[in-house]
Amino acid sequence: MFKFITKEEIYHTGLSALFTTKVPDGLWYKGVLPFHPLVSIVGTRTPTRYAEEFAHLLALTLAQKNLGTVSGGAFGVDAAVHQGTLQAQGYTCVVLGCGINLVYPPVHKELFEQIIAQKGCILSTFPPDSAPRRNHFPSRNSIIAALGLVTVVIEGSLHSGTMHTAHAAQRMGKTVFALPGSSGTNALLQQGAKPILQPVDLLSFLQNNFFYNNIVSIDNQTAISTISNTLTSMFPLQQQLEPVDQIDKLSAVLDEVPRDPGELSAKADISLGKCVALLLWLEANRKCLRLPGDLYVALTINDGL
Secondary structure, three states: OOEEEEHHHHHHHOHHHHOOOOOOOEEEEEEOOOOOOEEEEEOOOOOOHHHHHHHHHHHHHHHHOOOEEEEOOOOOHHHHHHHHHHHOOOOEEEEOOOOOOOOOOHHHHHHHHHHHHOOOEEEEOOOOOOOOOHHHHHHHHHHHHHHOOOEEEOOOOOOOHHHHHHHHHHHOOOOEEEOOOOHHHHHHHHOOOEEOOOHHHHHHHHHHHHHOOOOOOOOHHHHHHHHHHHHHHHOOOOOOOOHHHHHHHHHHHOOOOOEOHHHHHHHHOOOHHHHHHHHHHHHHOOOEEEEOOOEEEEOOHHHOO
16 A cells, blocks of 8 residues: 655655755655665666676665665666665665556566565655656656765666766765776766775765764774675685785786776776776876776876876
8 A cells, every 4th residue: 555745744754854955746655764864776777797796785784784775676786776675674765767556667566565564665756557657767766866865876878767866966966986897887987976896985985974973883894804705705706806916917907008998907807897996096196097088098207297
């Protein structure tokens, strides 16, 4: 059974605090409305295995720290976010681009039922029976961005709903995190998004900027060790080298020939996502130069820069 809450009731209940921008005129919802901090996590419907597992692990880690998640209930990254949160018995919210009495996509009926059973929420700004139309999703994506303290983009193409959510968050003045490795997230990083290489990157930011150690308590070394071991167990063929070793490997293949991140990652024998992150670090530390077309060359003292 679904319910409706008016704009006035949103203000009266204090739920408006979650909307740092315009409060919607009303919300149709099932389950328990969110009254505690949320993180928006979005990504492609067809993720790589690594991106899907990272989304699951990030959501699970946030739930263990009593942080809720909000996403769009779609295939791929969205589903991984909701499932990871549920696995840790956490709170997760689905924002639909259709009427609240519809299940979209239909195959997620069981997932949505589990979310409600675990006192999560499914909500929509569209009246019951509204079909999932293409022009509904920009509005739905803006609600996802509005509900989160920050928005995390796991993987996506340059022209996608995922990027719309990220840009909506940026317009709201919210911090955007991006997992390096896809065309969309790499573009976001170039635009100033913060890289996320492991969940503790986000947890540390939230601790320092929002919670003042009252809600989120992090032992960085323990968290890094636990997460690293988890990732290694999931991806035994992607053993993580020490950062200095990876930087040396990447630096060794950088020269005066412009190369894109894909070629550099192959030559250095490191993952594309890690390669992009290291290139950002090398560029910031004046060790390499990014050219138009996302090409990179070594930067030496003779470059006069």
